[in-house]
Amino acid sequence: xxxxxxxxxxxxxxxxAELIFGYPGGxxxxxxxxxxxxxxxxxxxRHEQGAAHAADGYARATGKVGxxxxxxxxxxxxxxxxxxTAYMDSIPIVAITGQVKTQLIGNDAFQESDVTGITRPITxxxxxxKDVRELARTVREAFYIASTGRPGPVVIDLPVDVQNAKAExxxxxxxxxxxxxxxxxxxxxxxxxxxxxxxxxxxxLIYVGGxxxxxxxxxxxxxxxxxxxxxxxxxxxxxxxFPSEHRLSxxxxxxxxxxxxxxxxxxxxLILAVGARFDDRVTGRIDAFAPHAKIVHVDIDPxxxxxxxxxxxxxxxxxxxxxxxxxxxxxxxxxxxxWWQTIEKWKREFPLRYKQDDRLRPQYVIEQIYEATxxxxxxxxxxxxxxxxxxxxxYKFKSPRSWLSSGGLGTMGYGFPAAxxxxxxxxxxxxxxxxxxxxxxMNIQELATAVNNKLPVKIAILNNGYLGMVRQWQEFFYKKRxxxxxxxxxxxxxxxxAYGAKGMRIEKKEDVPGAIQEAxxxxxxxxxxxxxxxxxxxxxxxxxxxxxxxxxxxMA
Amino acid sequence: MKHxxxxxxxxxxxxxxxVAGLFSARGYNIDSLxxxxxxxxxxxxxxxxxxxxxxxxxxxxxxxxxxxxxxxxVHDFLKKDYIAGELVFVKIEADKKxxxxxxxxxxxxxxxxxxxxxxxVIVELAASQQDVxxxxxxxxxxxxVELVKSGCIAIAK
Numbered sequence: 001x002x003x004x005x006x007x008x009x010x011x012x013x014x015x016x017a018e019l020i021f022g023y024p025g026g027x028x029x030x031x032x033x034x035x036x037x038x039x040x041x042x043x044x045x046r047h048e049q050g051a052a053h054a055a056d057g058y059a060r061a062t063g064k065v066g067x068x069x070x071x072x073x074x075x076x077x078x079x080x081x082x083x084x085t086a087y088m089d090s091i092p093i094v095a096i097t098g099q100v101k102t103q104l105i106g107n108d109a110f111q112e113s114d115v116t117g118i119t120r121p122i123t124x125x126x127x128x129x130k131d132v133r134e135l136a137r138t139v140r141e142a143f144y145i146a147s148t149g150r151p152g153p154v155v156i157d158l159p160v161d162v163q164n165a166k167a168e169x170x171x172x173x174x175x176x177x178x179x180x181x182x183x184x185x186x187x188x189x190x191x192x193x194x195x196x197x198x199x200x201x202x203x204x205l206i207y208v209g210g211x212x213x214x215x216x217x218x219x220x221x222x223x224x225x226x227x228x229x230x231x232x233x234x235x236x237x238x239x240x241x242f243p244s245e246h247r248l249s250x251x252x253x254x255x256x257x258x259x260x261x262x263x264x265x266x267x268x269x270l271i272l273a274v275g276a277r278f279d280d281r282v283t284g285r286i287d288a289f290a291p292h293a294k295i296v297h298v299d300i301d302p303x304x305x306x307x308x309x310x311x312x313x314x315x316x317x318x319x320x321x322x323x324x325x326x327x328x329x330x331x332x333x334x335x336x337x338x339w340w341q342t343i344e345k346w347k348r349e350f351p352l353r354y355k356q357d358d359r360l361r362p363q364y365v366i367e368q369i370y371e372a373t374x375x376x377x378x379x380x381x382x383x384x385x386x387x388x389x390x391x392x393x394x395y396k397f398k399s400p401r402s403w404l405s406s407g408g409l410g411t412m413g414y415g416f417p418a419a420x421x422x423x424x425x426x427x428x429x430x431x432x433x434x435x436x437x438x439x440x441x442m443n444i445q446e447l448a449t450a451v452n453n454k455l456p457v458k459i460a461i462l463n464n465g466y467l468g469m470v471r472q473w474q475e476f477f478y479k480k481r482x483x484x485x486x487x488x489x490x491x492x493x494x495x496x497x498a499y500g501a502k503g504m505r506i507e508k509k510e511d512v513p514g515a516i517q518e519a520x521x522x523x524x525x526x527x528x529x530x531x532x533x534x535x536x537x538x539x540x541x542x543x544x545x546x547x548x549x550x551x552x553x554x555m556a
Numbered sequence: 557m558k559h560x561x562x563x564x565x566x567x568x569x570x571x572x573x574x575v576a577g578l579f580s581a582r583g584y585n586i587d588s589l590x591x592x593x594x595x596x597x598x599x600x601x602x603x604x605x606x607x608x609x610x611x612x613x614x615x616x617x618x619x620x621x622x623x624x625x626x627x628x629x630v631h632d633f634l635k636k637d638y639i640a641g642e643l644v645f646v647k648i649e650a651d652k653k654x655x656x657x658x659x660x661x662x663x664x665x666x667x668x669x670x671x672x673x674x675x676x677v678i679v680e681l682a683a684s685q686q687d688v689x690x691x692x693x694x695x696x697x698x699x700x701v702e703l704v705k706s707g708c709i710a711i712a713k
Contacts (some may be wrong), residue, residue, distance in 0.1 A: 116570060117573070120570075120573065120574060120577055121577060121581060124625070125625040125626075128569075128570070145625060177625065178628060179565075179566060179625060179626060179627055179628040180625050301623070302619050302622070302623070303616065303619040303620050303623055306615075307616060
């Protein structure tokens, strides 16, 4: 016989969990007692939100399921933002929350919260385990559901009495859920139809999202793109799915995408969307989006198809398999000569650019981080706002799982704990969090986690003294009334040092490359405070609610 | 347009909340909802009647219902390929004369008098939603104390 707590940890180990990020508490004591000498490593974060993001960062960087754990009540509610972040970006994590005794549930017990109720709309599925005999099967199902189909977070809420209850340990060899059968192979008829559309198009565009990364379809995508010779743009979540310096790449589209990707989208006569969901940050004004294009949409989640945009050829399936099938089915590449001439003209006319002078501009810092890391396996995380958009534009991602950022939910405070998770999962890679001075303070307590675990994570704060993206909107649309966006910051160098990390302050452009080299050569957490141009803006920019080709360009 | 959805779900706690949540999150009102066990005790069946203000939103709700792990199938009865009905109980204050006229109406619809007390009666009718509506219209003149409707249930032909 084993206790519920022992069964839980045994199941996690059998599921291949190497690390559990979390924070203990009253009702999780039985589980933490088992963890004391278990064969799985527990990483104590300094806040449960940090644990959820670290599990998410680990999952994005490694492709495995991330695991986080908290106690009941406030522990569980602190996980919520991290769970919602993973849900919006389809990241497989399993979150285990302690719960008060079964008999006390619903009685407003100390540190009680209705975790399955709270997390219902932000999880792929969740469980309240009331019988210890159900526990092993539940954990098995949770990992299966989190990692298959369209991935996502699963919560297991585990009352303390179930952790203590005894049962025979039975490991279910197979998982079968009759009501959950994702379709992986696209419909052959639809694939044929899509291939015809592609062959006959004259202005095709491949538009790829995070689904290509979750399905491991980057090689299939490259083969397909090269066979058709079609230009390719990625979403925010799709960065890394295709080498951004490839001749077919137009970079990212959308609100802060490249002008040429947005123009190509609007002028295209055929859009092949793969693992992307036509998010409002991508489409701009929806009724003006891609007016000439037939749309083929490949997605494993049927609810993504025809949600925002009417689709001509829906293909429900896994990006990897469907792209392989499409490559086989397409017999001849479309004639794209004239199309490429137009695109090249856009590229010359509207390049991505910023002012070149002797001031310390944030885009330059990112370019220099790229220069310093381009020949080494690197994972870049960001926070949310200008720091994030400049990174999308100026860091040239070339491989999947090298880009970790909160896209759908846009969670400030994500980047640093995610970098911790990524560094734990990929000890040999360089891990850089590109942050803003606002966002970094949302989970800055995790400096203790990073230092304690001797993780050489690098943090580049693009410090402009503002909540920059909101300030930018206030500049454009609210007459520069900077309401609630001016920051009085701590001394980041001293703060880093107080935690036992290395702190650096960089105020001059010419000092940037050397500082980055110094940071990379340091085997410790390094927090770099780059004092960048305070009112630098992110361009191009499609104002919210405008058509995708109505971009503001700060240089004009 | 009214839609009657038949949803087969795992007979587990929490499923009703998951299903209802998809409607409530979009500010969609459910006209009626019934849940009960089926011939297979591990499966429950829900019949949900909604008035779709926007067909695209309903289409999305149907897909998302299907995406719920505990939902086995979702069927939207749209055409005349199903039989639907509901059960209604009405408590009515009625004297002898009133009871006599009520008996006539009950006979017309195939309803029954199931409880009789001094001055009041309880009647029941199981019929199509349309017949139930007409029946309630016919007894409008009588003094209705309490009215209970089961909500619509449906089965494919």
